Amino acid sequence: MTRRTMKVGMLARVEGEGGMHVEVRDGRVEQVRLNIFEPPRFFEALLRGRDHSEAPDITARICGICPVAYQMSACLAMEDTFGIEVPEPIRLMRRLLYCGEWIESHALHVFFLHAPDFLGFDGGIEMAREHRGVVEAALRIKHAGNQLMSVVGGRSVHPVNVKVGGFHRMPTMVELTGIRPELVAARHDLLDLVPLLAGFDFPDLEQPHMYFSLGAEHGYPLESGSLVTSAGLHAPVSSFGEHVVEEHVEHSNALHARFDGANYVVGPLARYSLHSGSLSSLAAEVARAAGLGPTCRNPFRSILVRTVELVYALDEAVRIIDEWDGGPASVPVDVRAGVGHGATEAPRGLLYHRYRIDDDGSILDAWIVPPTSQNQPSVEEDLRLFVQDRLDLPQEELTLQCETAIRNYDPCISCATHFLDLTVHHR
Amino acid sequence: MTALVVGLGTPDRGDDGVGPVVAAEVGRCDLPGLHVVRLTAPAELLHLVDGYDSVVVVDALRSGGVPGRVRVLNARVPGNRAAGTHDLGLAEVVALARELGRLPPRFTIVAIEGECFDTGTALSPRVERAVPVAVDAVMTALE
Numbered sequence: 356m357t358r359r360t361m362k363v364g365m366l367a368r369v370e371g372e373g374g375m376h377v378e379v380r381d382g383r384v385e386q387v388r389l390n391i392f393e394p395p396r397f398f399e400a401l402l403r404g405r406d407h408s409e410a411p412d413i414t415a416r417i418c419g420i421c422p423v424a425y426q427m428s429a430c431l432a433m434e435d436t437f438g439i440e441v442p443e444p445i446r447l448m449r450r451l452l453y454c455g456e457w458i459e460s461h462a463l464h465v466f467f468l469h470a471p472d473f474l475g476f477d478g479g480i481e482m483a484r485e486h487r488g489v490v491e492a493a494l495r496i497k498h499a500g501n502q503l504m505s506v507v508g509g510r511s512v513h514p515v516n517v518k519v520g521g522f523h524r525m526p527t528m529v530e531l532t533g534i535r536p537e538l539v540a541a542r543h544d545l546l547d548l549v550p551l552l553a554g555f556d557f558p559d560l561e562q563p564h565m566y567f568s569l570g571a572e573h574g575y576p577l578e579s580g581s582l583v584t585s586a587g588l589h590a591p592v593s594s595f596g597e598h599v600v601e602e603h604v605e606h607s608n609a610l611h612a613r614f615d616g617a618n619y620v621v622g623p624l625a626r627y628s629l630h631s632g633s634l635s636s637l638a639a640e641v642a643r644a645a646g647l648g649p650t651c652r653n654p655f656r657s658i659l660v661r662t663v664e665l666v667y668a669l670d671e672a673v674r675i676i677d678e679w680d681g682g683p684a685s686v687p688v689d690v691r692a693g694v695g696h697g698a699t700e701a702p703r704g705l706l707y708h709r710y711r712i713d714d715d716g717s718i719l720d721a722w723i724v725p726p727t728s729q730n731q732p733s734v735e736e737d738l739r740l741f742v743q744d745r746l747d748l749p750q751e752e753l754t755l756q757c758e759t760a761i762r763n764y765d766p767c768i769s770c771a772t773h774f775l776d777l778t779v780h781h782r
Numbered sequence: 783m784t785a786l787v788v789g790l791g792t793p794d795r796g797d798d799g800v801g802p803v804v805a806a807e808v809g810r811c812d813l814p815g816l817h818v819v820r821l822t823a824p825a826e827l828l829h830l831v832d833g834y835d836s837v838v839v840v841d842a843l844r845s846g847g848v849p850g851r852v853r854v855l856n857a858r859v860p861g862n863r864a865a866g867t868h869d870l871g872l873a874e875v876v877a878l879a880r881e882l883g884r885l886p887p888r889f890t891i892v893a894i895e896g897e898c899f900d901t902g903t904a905l906s907p908r909v910e911r912a913v914p915v916a917v918d919a920v921m922t923a924l925e
């Protein structure tokens with residue numbers, strides 16, 4: 356009997372703290388575990404008793420990378436509870452703010468966290484030594500996202516301008532047109548980098564999982580929509596709990612989610628495979644130039660899909676600014692008791708919030724399902740499939756490829772703990 | 783000569799707020815060619831330092847040393863850096879600026895050892911007393 360164990364104690368270039376453990380016995384992958392030891396966060400419990408109006412800013416603190424996602428899902432859930440549908444200008448301004456978050460988050464992951472894997476560097480700083488132009492351009496792209504967040508959200512991290520019912524203040528036309536040139540320049544920078552990314556050597560892996568995202572009511576899914584799966588389901592956001600069940604597993608402080616009992620995937624691959632037809636013409640052209648078809652099931656190519664989404668976010672931001680015609684910053688909020696659901700597309704995938712509100716507007720209970728806990732079982736399954744076919748690889752190379760396979764998901768452990776360190780055991 | 787003083791830190795997070803307090807004091811001196819800014823995230827530094835002859839970053843430090851102790855570091859000398867996740871720390875930003883050839887000709891870090899970093903607290907007395915010492919250190923670095 357031969358046993359092989361691979362182990363990485365602390366996974367780098369992911370957000371938060373976790374590891375991985377893979378055990379192989381007699382040529383068969385026996386166990387794959389993402390060990391998430393970052394402590395639980397208890398956000399859902401601390402929301403109880405707080406006013407509904409506090410939920411967007413409290414939940415934004417779950418993540419420094421995707422605070423807008425938390426704010427948007429919280430606002431939609433509260434507005435659903437109170438029977439409010441915000442006017443079109445507010446929805447558009449939310450979409451613009453969300454574009455800023457996608458630009459910040461995707462630029463960071465594509466160029467600083469994921470590209471070093473394909474170019475053979477330990478990290479973005481080492482990569483800068485040989486690819487100075489790439490890193491300079493990536494910094495400019497990320498900066499454009501920061502500026503957009505600052506103009507619409509009040510600051511580049513944890514925006515302060517969002518509230519249930521809309522915004523505290525709408526940005527002025529002068530502020531919006533002021534950031535347009537930087538967005539256009541960032542789009543130009545990004546287009547120049549596409550051939551480099553498209554030329555990466557992508558390992559073969561076809562994932563079998565179901566894809567789950569919001570349905571696009573207004574173009575590619577972002578700030579609103581209903582539930583859509585690759586299995587053909589179209590359902591309202593309120594039915595989320597009828598399909599998704601979270602369970603605790605021993606090796607993880609993040610809950611594992613299953614959709615009707617099966618593994619599934621949220622995020623760029625799901626959004627792209629379900630909605631590539633809704634991309635802007637430039638983003639669609641970049642997808643073709645990068646060698647992507649109408650769907651993409653190879654998680655290693657997620658870096659290309661994120662790049663396409665980055666083009667889309669820059670395009671969409673410019674479009675919204677060009678068509679902006681003003682509007683009220685917010686609508687009045689009349690509280691009432693009830694249950695509300697909200698879901699938006701965080702950079703890493705669908706983020707669902709559900710609240711039960713008392714008649715004084717206070718929160719009775721909260722349920723928050725972040726993208727990384729939804730993807731966890733599929734990450735483990737990808738690793739199982741991936742390692743099984745590559746057992747002849749040297750230990751160091753296989754371990755590195757496993758880490759890359761995890762970073763395919765841009766996992767946000769801090770969000771999911773309610774998550775990573777890589778241990779691959781060959782026994 | 784053009785110079786930039788950056789107060790790095792978050793006010794109302796105890797001694798983490800000392801950077802902006804020291805930078806504000808330096809700003810009151812109204813030196814010609816001197817710009818003073820306040821930052822909460824070091825990553826933005828990369829976009830700010832271009833074109834300055836001298837940059838001084840004032841930041842709180844947590845090294846287990848004596849609270850209030852002021853240290854002056856030459857950021858042009860390569861040092862150690864911690865492993866990063868989704869956010870760039872000051873050491874990583876300096877390392878990245880070095881790789882990109884964007885280190886200003888003079889780049890100094892004035893670090894003040896902090897004691898308490900709790901949310902909702904002001905500067906601790908020993909760090910408060912170190913503010914004039916840190917201001918002098920910034921002025922010396924700018925000479």
